[in-house]
Amino acid sequence: MARVDAEPLAAADGRNLTSSYQKLDMQQRMLLKFEVEEFLFMEADLLDSRRYDEWLECLTDDIHYWMPIRRTTTAREVEREFTKPGGMAFFDDDKSVLALRVKRLAIGRAWAEDPPSRTRRLITNIKILGYDGEEVSVASNFQLYRSRLNSEEDNWIGRREDKLRRADGGFKLSQRHIYLEQTVILSQNMSSLF
Amino acid sequence: MSAASNHNWFDTESGILDRRIFTDEEIYQEELQKIFGRAWNFMCHESQVPEEGDFFMNWIGEDEVIIVRDREGTINVLLNSCPHRGNTVCRAELGTTKSFVCSYHGWNYDLNGRLIGMPSEEHFYRNPMDKNDWGLTPAAKVESYKGFVFATLDPEAPPLVDYLGWVGRLGIDFMAAQGELEFLDGVHKNRVQCNWKLAVDNVYDWYHVKVSHGSALKIGMIGEESMAPMDQMVLLGEFGHGIGGPGITEEMFQESVARLSGSEGEQIWYDRNVRQRMKPEVTEMLGPVGKRSFGHPNIFPNLWVALTRQVCLRIPRGPYETELWWFNFQPKHVPVEQRQNAIFMQNHLFGPAGILEQDDGENWSHSTRGAKGSFARTRPLNFTMGKGQDQVLHDESGQSRIETVVNEHGQRWTYQSWQEWMNAASWPELMQNHSLPPTGEI
Numbered sequence: 001m002a003r004v005d006a007e008p009l010a011a012a013d014g015r016n017l018t019s020s021y022q023k024l025d026m027q028q029r030m031l032l033k034f035e036v037e038e039f040l041f042m043e044a045d046l047l048d049s050r051r052y053d054e055w056l057e058c059l060t061d062d063i064h065y066w067m068p069i070r071r072t073t074t075a076r077e078v079e080r081e082f083t084k085p086g087g088m089a090f091f092d093d094d095k096s097v098l099a100l101r102v103k104r105l106a107i108g109r110a111w112a113e114d115p116p117s118r119t120r121r122l123i124t125n126i127k128i129l130g131y132d133g134e135e136v137s138v139a140s141n142f143q144l145y146r147s148r149l150n151s152e153e154d155n156w157i158g159r160r161e162d163k164l165r166r167a168d169g170g171f172k173l174s175q176r177h178i179y180l181e182q183t184v185i186l187s188q189n190m191s192s193l194f
Numbered sequence: 195m196s197a198a199s200n201h202n203w204f205d206t207e208s209g210i211l212d213r214r215i216f217t218d219e220e221i222y223q224e225e226l227q228k229i230f231g232r233a234w235n236f237m238c239h240e241s242q243v244p245e246e247g248d249f250f251m252n253w254i255g256e257d258e259v260i261i262v263r264d265r266e267g268t269i270n271v272l273l274n275s276c277p278h279r280g281n282t283v284c285r286a287e288l289g290t291t292k293s294f295v296c297s298y299h300g301w302n303y304d305l306n307g308r309l310i311g312m313p314s315e316e317h318f319y320r321n322p323m324d325k326n327d328w329g330l331t332p333a334a335k336v337e338s339y340k341g342f343v344f345a346t347l348d349p350e351a352p353p354l355v356d357y358l359g360w361v362g363r364l365g366i367d368f369m370a371a372q373g374e375l376e377f378l379d380g381v382h383k384n385r386v387q388c389n390w391k392l393a394v395d396n397v398y399d400w401y402h403v404k405v406s407h408g409s410a411l412k413i414g415m416i417g418e419e420s421m422a423p424m425d426q427m428v429l430l431g432e433f434g435h436g437i438g439g440p441g442i443t444e445e446m447f448q449e450s451v452a453r454l455s456g457s458e459g460e461q462i463w464y465d466r467n468v469r470q471r472m473k474p475e476v477t478e479m480l481g482p483v484g485k486r487s488f489g490h491p492n493i494f495p496n497l498w499v500a501l502t503r504q505v506c507l508r509i510p511r512g513p514y515e516t517e518l519w520w521f522n523f524q525p526k527h528v529p530v531e532q533r534q535n536a537i538f539m540q541n542h543l544f545g546p547a548g549i550l551e552q553d554d555g556e557n558w559s560h561s562t563r564g565a566k567g568s569f570a571r572t573r574p575l576n577f578t579m580g581k582g583q584d585q586v587l588h589d590e591s592g593q594s595r596i597e598t599v600v601n602e603h604g605q606r607w608t609y610q611s612w613q614e615w616m617n618a619a620s621w622p623e624l625m626q627n628h629s630l631p632p633t634g635e636i
Contacts (some may be wrong), residue, residue: 012405027505034339058331062217063632067547068380069380069381069382071286071287071288071380072285072286073286073288073289073356077286077289080288080289082382083379084379086536087378087379087380087537088378088379088380088381088382088522088541089380089541090541090545090546091547092538092542093542097542100413101548103413104410104412104415104549105409107409108408108409108410108412109405109409110555111406111409111552111553111556111557112552112553112555112556122299133520144518147210154241166456183287184383184384184385184517185383185384185385186384186385187384187385187546188384188385188387188546188556188559189384189387189546189547189551189553189555189556190552191547191552192545
């Protein structure tokens, strides 16, 4: 079931880094960032190459995977731009729901992905927001390009706020909050994972 | 005033449909006037605009409208177009405001759409102008039924309750029967490359479930017994409204009541629905036949009332494109866990990422594409399932229905009614020439 502990969109300018991260010297920060990048690129690759079961392995059991609904508001009321955690959302998944999405693809008759889409994820502007020795908060920008059948294209661009938790000598994803730059989703479905 | 015509795109005798109605630009332009320009169109729920100045944006065909609550508490529906140059006066999709100001030259309007100010009016408009003549154009009529607000652009349209008739009202009563509803913030919106009528036609389609949604059935997201039952009930209403889908007999209803009243509890998928509908006030509201229907209502032309306390509006965006808007509701007074479970289903069944609905869009868009080829478009489409095989059964309550297996009665009724709308030159003419719901063999 959906959890309701999501945070509001954090400032993206890096000024709110937690103190434990600020205590790291430049070399330690570079190493941490390298580790984070390696993880994010690896899991994007798994999705691009349709290795969904392996992707599921990269998630903690308590992951919260969430994409709120976004609205066009006036500048004065911009705090109403995103729906709130626990309410309506495009994705509000725990691991069991993500596993259902993956399972669906494997058993046939998932017509939105059969024939399978071709996807490519570009992950960029990676910025560490905080680190407490156990969990890294990291923001990244993404472009998810999907080509389907002969000539159908979708382009999803947005920002993700992830949490990567130390596990098994590497990281596992414990939070993915996805903020898409669209209000009306200009696609007939979102059968891809972000 | 548009002219009467004698189109026969849908042959009611044979159940054969001319697929050009899904792609032809001229037919589409005519629909904007004759269907959306005349119908009572769903705008929003009253709880979406609870306070003075609260507004929500919606569409009537391709005309954008502002739905706003004014100082007196009345909900107004105003064309979002400044009478000076036609510019939009509101560009947010929701919010709260004191007035609407055109971003071009600053003409500004109050919550009733009255023109209240024009910059430098006395210096530049030296010729007198009556501001009363130049407000935002209001919809001809705005009325609501049980909290659901509708508007029509046609002053000759009948009152909303008469337009809905018992079938359209029953569709909304299915929602009202769940208790006092509140709107949940956030409308899921996405675009599908399909003609809007194909999305509407699908409301009654209980034939596609096992195939289109085979994967959702296999993973257990939806149950086969509730999503693909053999026992079906169809209710057809004046002007094209309908309800089609699962239905149970009075005997099954009573057996369910006995289970729920005794120690057995919920055993069959519809027991949960019966628990709600056995309440005397709900039975009274839905009627002896209505209480036994668990089908999908479509409020003509384009509002699907889903069984999940959601309604889905299908907004045309040209012949080849449709926007789907999901409005989500929950009863005000339910336990937290029940509410969270219900929200979980609303977020996960429908919408572009919905595990159920993901697979619909591609079928509808490819059906639309299947009407584009100059040769393909000459080939007829078959809407004959069950035609001539059923009887309309009467009930002394007036709730006539068809009780049968999976069928295409609802789709045929939709296209037949749609065609009558398209052939009528005006509301008075439609009132004269529309078909009454069928009786006897169907």
